[in-house]
Amino acid sequence: MHILSSHTEKTELQLLVRGLVYAPGDAHYDAEVAAFNLATRHTPDLVLSAVNADDVVAAVRWAAARDMSISVQSTGHGAANAITGGLLISTRLMLELSIDPEEQTARVGAGVRWRDVLRAAAPYGLMGLHGSTTDVGVVGYTLGGGIPLLGRKYGFASDHVLAFDLVTPDGVLRRVDAHSDPRLFGLLRGGKGNFGIVTAMEFSLFPVGELFAGGIFYEGSHAREVLAAFRHWSGSLPAEASASLAFLRLPDMEEVPGFLRGKFVMHLRFAWQGTAEEGGRLLAPMRAAAPVLVDGVGPLPYLRVDEIHADPEHPVPVHEGGMLLRELSDGLAEALLQLAGPDSTAPLLLAEIRLMGGALAAPLNGADPDGDCVGGRDAALSFFAVGIMAPQIAHLVPAAIAAARLALEPFGTGGTAVNLHGHLAAPELAASAWPEAARVRLGEAKAELDPKNLFRHGHAILPAARVVHAAVA
Numbered sequence: 329m330h331i332l333s334s335h336t337e338k339t340e341l342q343l344l345v346r347g348l349v350y351a352p353g354d355a356h357y358d359a360e361v362a363a364f365n366l367a368t369r370h371t372p373d374l375v376l377s378a379v380n381a382d383d384v385v386a387a388v389r390w391a392a393a394r395d396m397s398i399s400v401q402s403t404g405h406g407a408a409n410a411i412t413g414g415l416l417i418s419t420r421l422m423l424e425l426s427i428d429p430e431e432q433t434a435r436v437g438a439g440v441r442w443r444d445v446l447r448a449a450a451p452y453g454l455m456g457l458h459g460s461t462t463d464v465g466v467v468g469y470t471l472g473g474g475i476p477l478l479g480r481k482y483g484f485a486s487d488h489v490l491a492f493d494l495v496t497p498d499g500v501l502r503r504v505d506a507h508s509d510p511r512l513f514g515l516l517r518g519g520k521g522n523f524g525i526v527t528a529m530e531f532s533l534f535p536v537g538e539l540f541a542g543g544i545f546y547e548g549s550h551a552r553e554v555l556a557a558f559r560h561w562s563g564s565l566p567a568e569a570s571a572s573l574a575f576l577r578l579p580d581m582e583e584v585p586g587f588l589r590g591k592f593v594m595h596l597r598f599a600w601q602g603t604a605e606e607g608g609r610l611l612a613p614m615r616a617a618a619p620v621l622v623d624g625v626g627p628l629p630y631l632r633v634d635e636i637h638a639d640p641e642h643p644v645p646v647h648e649g650g651m652l653l654r655e656l657s658d659g660l661a662e663a664l665l666q667l668a669g670p671d672s673t674a675p676l677l678l679a680e681i682r683l684m685g686g687a688l689a690a691p692l693n694g695a696d697p698d699g700d701c702v703g704g705r706d707a708a709l710s711f712f713a714v715g716i717m718a719p720q721i722a723h724l725v726p727a728a729i730a731a732a733r734l735a736l737e738p739f740g741t742g743g744t745a746v747n748l749h750g751h752l753a754a755p756e757l758a759a760s761a762w763p764e765a766a767r768v769r770l771g772e773a774k775a776e777l778d779p780k781n782l783f784r785h786g787h788a789i790l791p792a793a794r795v796v797h798a799a800v801a
């Protein structure tokens with residue numbers, strides 16, 4: 329086991345890399361390890377702010393030679409669980425980005441956010457398969473499968489990866505694609521950061537087209553009618569349309585728009601890539617579902633896609649939990665109302681159901697279902713809950729998230745989406761984020777490809793012999 333890094337170790341690593349190395353107490357250490365989730369405090373022994381793939385190769389070799397654990401952070405959006413000890417490689421300065429308009433592809437470095445891709449691709453009328461906020465990092469999101477805003481039309485983001493540049497635990501930089509190494513390529517798509525550090529990634533882009541999208545807010549007192557309408561409506565919604573519904577209890581804070589401050593509301597999010605006329609026709613039943621507080625759905629310039637979900641723009645302290653659900657049944661609707669409806673006292677900022685299905689349900693073009701490690705193809709909905717870790721309620725929030733998971737368990741698929749799993753109650757429960765077949769392949773591959781379990785932080789699976797077959801927790 330590695331003991332706390334010394335000044336000598338920092339100097340040793342610094343001599344091998346171009347990026348800067350920081351240790352606890354250094355002026356820039358705190359800024360470099362900071363996560364988007366302010367309730368999570370990473371405390372690695374050393375952090376390297378890598379500037380290129382050579383830095384990552386040198387750092388992985390150096391750490392591996394010392395049996396030092398290695399973790400990676402880009403934007404810190406996935407920081408549900410704290411990283412303690414070892415070497416953290418920060419990729420936020422690895423900002424390579426190029427668009428090939430002819431081939432409709434992009435190549436990005438490990439620090440690039442979706443927002444950067446959209447800005448670079450927009451002049452060519454192209455976009456990529458980002459999620460609810462474009463502030464998230466392209467690589468970390470895609471390694472977790474990546475459930476896109478328009479996922480029901482296009483599938484998972486990881487379905488559209490063409491190649492990874494990956495530094496494996498043995499410190500070798502490899503180009504991994506469907507031909508060079510189909511097994512590793514499949515393990516990376518949905519398998520998260522288990523097999524090394526991706527330094528760059530290539531993937532397909534798609535025409536922007538017309539977007540009819542946005543959000544509708546209803547008073548929370550109408551939660552029951554809105555949920556009933558959503559249930560009926562979403563059952564016949566074409567796969568090309570995406571939607572989610574959130575129970576939102578907003579704090580009385582300046583950052584929250586005036587009309588929402590301190591209120592409990594229902595928030596429908598809708599996205600349709602097509603004409604406003606057709607989108608409006610599809611949305612009509614939800615516009616009539618209950619009195620509307622604000623209707624913000626209409627033709628939307630693609631670069632304003634973040635307005636649809638309106639996720640937080642600045643770091644906040646939160647505790648999160650998610651799971652995948654089978655169908656929006658009577659029982660599930662009732663359970664959702666109980667845990668987050670008007671009479672609930674649970675300290676949940678957000679409880680959201682997102683429609684899965686459509687192109688998310690099947691591997692692309694009938695590809696081998698065991699060809700990747702994505703979870704959620706069997707789910708009708710993804711559930712995600714968030715509580716703010718404000719000092720007055722911080723002691724109540726984790727229990728409220730755990731209670732929500734428990735209440736919805738009878739309606740679950742038994743799995744979670746790795747990107748939307750949230751906090752892990754215990755490291756061995758990370759495996760529940762993958763379908764059984766993927767879980768076995770990942771565990772076996774982990775024992776073989778990362779025998780020292782160097783990449784054990786974040787949402788990491790245990791090597792095969794140690795995998796615990798557990799339910800969601």
Ligand SMILES: Cc1cc2nc3c(=O)[nH]c(=O)nc-3n(C[C@H](O)[C@H](O)[C@H](O)COP(=O)(O)OP(=O)(O)OC[C@H]3O[C@@H](n4cnc5c(N)ncnc54)[C@H](O)[C@@H]3O)c2cc1C
Binds near residue numbers: 460469476524
């Ligand atoms: C507000 C918000 C909205 C979100 N919306 C969606 C959504 O719509 N759909 C969805 O699928 N997800 C969504 N997510 C989850 C998000 O995709 C994951 O948290 C993802 O891990 C973020 O990646 P990151 O690189 O930005 O975060 P980081 O915290 O920097 O990284 C998280 C993890 O990703 C892995 N990772 C990152 N970079 C690398 C690398 N270069 N090599 C190997 N592993 C790496 C590591 O396991 C790391 O621990 C959302 C998250 C937030 C906070």
